[in-house]
Amino acid sequence: MPREKIIVDGNEAAALPAYKASEVIAIYPITPSSPMGEWADAWAAAKKPNLWGTVPLVQEMQSEGGAAGAVHGALQAGALTTTFTASQGLLLMIPNMFKIAGELTSTVFHVSARTLATHALSIFGDHSDVMATRGTGFALLASNSVQEVTDFALIAHASTLESRVPFLHFFDGFRTSHEVAKIESLSEEDIRAMISDELVAAHRARALSPDRPFIRGTAQNPDVFFQSREAANKFFDNCPGIVQKVMDKFGKVTGRSYKLFEYHGAPDAERVIVAMGSGVETIHETVNALISKGEKVGLIKVRLYRPFSFQHFAFALPKSVKVLSVLDRTKEPGAPGDPLYLDVVDALNEIRSLDPKSPQPKVTGGRYGLSSKEFTPGMVKGIFDELKKDSPKNHFTIGIDDDVTRTSLPYDPDFSVEKPGEVQAIFFGLGADGTVSANKNSIKIIGDDTPNYAQGYFVYDSKKSGSVTVSHLRFGPEMIRSPYLVNRAQFVGCHQFNFLEKFDVLGKIVEGGVFLLNSSFGPDAVWDNIPRHVQEQLIAKKARFFVIDGYRVARDNNMGTRINTIMQTCFFAISGVLPKEDAIKAIKDSIRKAYGKKGEEIVQMNFKAVDQALAHLHEVKVPAQATGKIGTKPIVSEKAPDFVKKVLAPIMAGRGDELPVSAFPVDGTFPVGTTQWEKRCIAQDIPVWDEKVCIQCGKCVLVCPHAVIRAKVFDEKLAAGAPKEFKTAKPMNRDFQGMLYTIQVAPDDCTGCGLCVEVCPAKNKQETRLKAINMTPLPPILERERKNWDFYLTLPELDRKKIKPAEIRYNQFLQPLFEFSGACAGCGETPYIKLVSQLFGDRAIISNATGCSSIYGANLPTTPYAANRDGRGPAWSNSLFEDNAEFGMGYRLAIDKQKELAGELLRKLASQVGEDLAKGILEAKQTDEPAIFEQRERVAALKNKLKGINSPSAQLLLSLSDYLVKKSVWIIGGDGWAYDIGFGGLDHVIASGRDVNILVLDTEVYSNTGGQMSKATPCGAVAKFAEGGKTMPKKDLGFIAMTYGGVYVASVAMGARDDHSVRAFLEAESYPGPSLIIAYSHCIAHGINMTLGMQEQKNAVASGYWPLYRYNPLLAAQGKNPFQLDSAAPTISFEQYAYRQNRFKMLTKSHPEEAKVLLEKAQASVSSRRKLYENFAAMPSTEGKAPEAQASAAPTSAAPGKAPESKEVN
């Protein structure tokens, strides 16, 4: 009987049997494994039972370290327990993994293997994380495809129970975890047949119980530890045999048989590759292709990597083999070879010593596919070709051009493996247009409604706004093995017309292929409006060309910018993958299935879109000659620096794979200010300034998340060279009389979010719908505004000394040194970071927790932190997710120490450099911009003098003298870091008393990984891992920090009171001890209209949910109450705030009764917190000093026991 086929990605494939075979599931989000936890959580919320009819307990922890601890505990208490993780998360589990394995405890960790952060973070896949666990004693079981993921997940659960060796079951992050494929599912009976209740009972019997007490986890001494460690050997020796036995049983149950080391290839193979992971599938299909051409090649698939069984490996090795090449998807710098290679070399030696007649092949090792680098049949062939040589290269790399250490092998990028009957398709779309959703849906339709196999893999952008997606789909009658991007497409869909100029859309189309273009130009007009190279490709490839005005159909059907259904319908209508009528019926069925629960209106809207798509789809007659006048445009401006042109521009164009090793910095160090060269031009409307209405308040400049709105005042004379339409006004501020005021927008960098217009307080008196800044369609004004922006950039920045930093109408003249990031349009975090960069950027050093802010802050190709004209700007780095506070404190320690040393040297050299200069530098207060400017002047003078003093002390001081100018240490991260994974470190750092400024961008959810609950999530909000609504109120991080007494703490919401935010930032920075700012950051994960983000902030404060306050220990030193509650009593209810947001409202639709209960609980919590704060604020003045701990530990200015001087800004 044919088994049921399902269409799933690798993560779901793993989670299915893992859920069924578990009782406790401890989870923590990390890309790309988060969906496994999300599936488990969703199934538990839907009360889906496990194998024993009970719903597993799914518990999110505060970190992967916590998850591993919880797993360890649950196992010791007898539950069948699992977890899911990847990368750094797996590293945090290592300590517990040693324990779990040392105690011979059955468990399975499912890992979507991901690159470890080294010179850079990467979310993509390789085996560096898994390889880091080799010493733990966990069995390492590799799945190579989505089918194997589900099969091996079950095999792992069965094997661990029998062997008592814990299992790490892994598969390639993204390439397998996110590949959507049609596979044979495991039935409940299959799982039941594989999991022995007897072994489960034995597992429980080994658990801790006060009913039969024993002790586990003792401390042992040199006399016995070693022997005890060896006592478990047999279990590891027996493990491979058990796994093979389980695999054999699995083969009987399901018909799918596997081997620990599985040979595939010619029986007389001479050249054999050994590998594990998704690359194996590529090698498998290439081996088939090469055998059909008569080549004697083969492949050994490594399934159970650890414990490594020499016997099974020897058995798999063909007798004919002459040369082996072992491929590793990891890099161990400095090692004699990468791990799988070394193990195979050793295995061959072992085998040889046991059986001298065994094959004695040459062995080479090579590295491929780091961070999901493509691994293609051409590369496999390149390796096999190398093995033909007498002395094949060892320790090679494949897939890159290593022009530095010459490790790379050559290969033919055009070599491909023909698969009869397979259809391949590529779709270029935007995230916002729904292209990926449509393609996932198409895969489901084809997979469900036909006997065809299907595969989908999706390439996403590094930016969160205006992000481009490329979908790679394959359909065919045979199982699809190709874990690499489509390189010969019979169908290409381009869902955005302007991509034709940006990308080589038709580069992969085959001769006679079909091209579908979403175009506002109809079939008669489109030809003259597409670039010439596209015309030439269409003619050369004899392609059929179709157009549809997808946006028009979407508009007519109230679908906004989502053209998914429309483009999907067109694909089915012209690709011939399914008969048209059948396909349309299937699309409609899937629409009903997908949208039915959301309402009939959505179903009908999509039905109409399907019908109208067909009516608006037209074939274009392709002329014989290319006649186009539209050419390609340079990726970056001619003015860009060489590095940008030669390295970053190819990455922007999607050609990063072509860059050689020599193009890159050796240590991950990159220049700043590169976003300015990436002109994405993604907005449909941009704000345009009306100088007649403007009151020059600066609010629009302040809130702009992408720093695209700038204000300047400048000398009237400079206006002489301005473009005709460059707007100016007379400054309203009397300090700038005789100058001109302007506001200018960067048209290519704006995302069109509209936050600026929403906050503009000035209304046009003649037409009140208009403000002083108004959204205007971009195309007609693009060239004009480009000229204006270019001119604006030539105007000088205002002298920082003239700016009153506490006033927004002044401080928004400060140049932002954080610009044009790839954050979401309307981001609520970036305005705060930009403000830091304006106020302190030229002397700031930032440590950034991993998360949204590190991604939009530093994801290649271009990065937003910038320098001013003096070359100064924020210095930025990211260590990890969990250690950000400690990392930033490290900055502080280094700066303090080097400043101290510089001071000591300066005192010593005072007579040589001049007593007055030395005294001036040493006693400088540096409390404001003019004072800092003066100190910089003094230090410059000092440097000049030191250059002329030829002594080691003077030269040492010369290298340290910049530390004499005040540095501002900023520790920035989200709530996932501050409230959860990094809280221990944050707590320690604020308790240290050191002068650091901690900015928590509180989105109340793990935004970057897709909205999982954190301890900052409010009561009653829905989040992933809290599908039924969070039941506990938000943790009051500020209050915890205030209990130290010596920490400056502020709770701010820019949208509610921008002046309050500014004041808090200034006070925090000037406070000579630890400061903590908790900043309300509206977020796409709140389910709000992002244009109204600042209004949401206002409501949060008006409802009392988000109090504004400042706790300033300096006030205590003055005998005042240090706590100031800055927000008035609530004027709206919590409900009025919350139910504008989908995160709260959704609960009323999914769990209405629970929603009522939690709403009341949330309101009660808001009210009681308000009362607590009111009482706190009303406390009588204290007559104390600044807390001793803080003052004595902050060595920057105050002497022990003496209150630091107040620099409060009023």
Next chain:
Amino acid sequence: MNLATKYLKLDLKNPLVASASPLSSKIEDIKKLEDAGVSAVVMYSLFEEQITHETYELQYHLTHGTESFAESLTYFPEPEDFVRGPDQYLEHIRKAKMSVKIPIIGSLNGHSAGGWTDYAKKIQEAGADALELNIYFLPTDTKNTGAKIEQTYLDILKLVKSAVKIPVAVKLSPYFSSMANMAKRLDDAGADGLVLFNRFYQPDIDLENLEVVPNVLLSTRFANRLPLRWIGILYGHIKASLAATSGVHEHFDVIKLIMAGADATMLCSALLKNGIPHVSKILKDMETWMEDHEYESLRQMRGSMSHKSVDNPAAFERANYMKALQSYKPG
């Protein structure tokens, strides 16, 4: 004293019906209304916008920003099922029916002949005894003709009538060129009752922020003059029952409206202002007044002061305008 009346083919113990208002959003308040003496409750309205826009909104938020960035392919968990606003409304009707004995009248508020009218059937299935169709339409398009708008009203009514068996009342605005003709055409199209009149939320201008703001004003007693006139005029000319709404605050108002020809009088502002127990006071005062004036039943007085029954019908008409002007004396 017999206060019984028949409205929408329903036998009511008295003419005091709670009109569509927030008072019906809690089951305990519906029970309180019954205990205070109202004879039927019109549920708060299920709005066309609620049905359609809520669906779109949910869809928007569940898809916005998704499938764009590799680390966050979605932002919300997707539950197996949703209990949408309309579903909750239907559930509320079911619960209300189980909680009280008095008739429960569902209320649908919309302005276009669309899919939302399917909910009429669902309201019937949920157990409502009747349905009030509140056609709330404020035409602002200068190309839209009165005839077209009137036809839309009739189309909506016919659509709903064809879907349900329970009686259907239409709640109208007074802004028709020919109110009487419109009433008659709705009557002919099958309306079982007319509810006169809908009070539009009147916008206001916030001078500080230069914004147009919605402003809910509770009715005053004087507001009942408009239904009083039209009920008086229509009484006896149409088959549909007539309900008066707007400005029903005291027993005098009820009595006057019944005398003009109303079958039911609806209360909202009076209860929001004075609380639910105010119903009992009105009923008690009515009985006292009727006793004092020797009325035995409501039936006796219904229509007694209607256009066709009074000796001076012109008082309902334009002539009365002159009289009203003449009666005005500068104070």
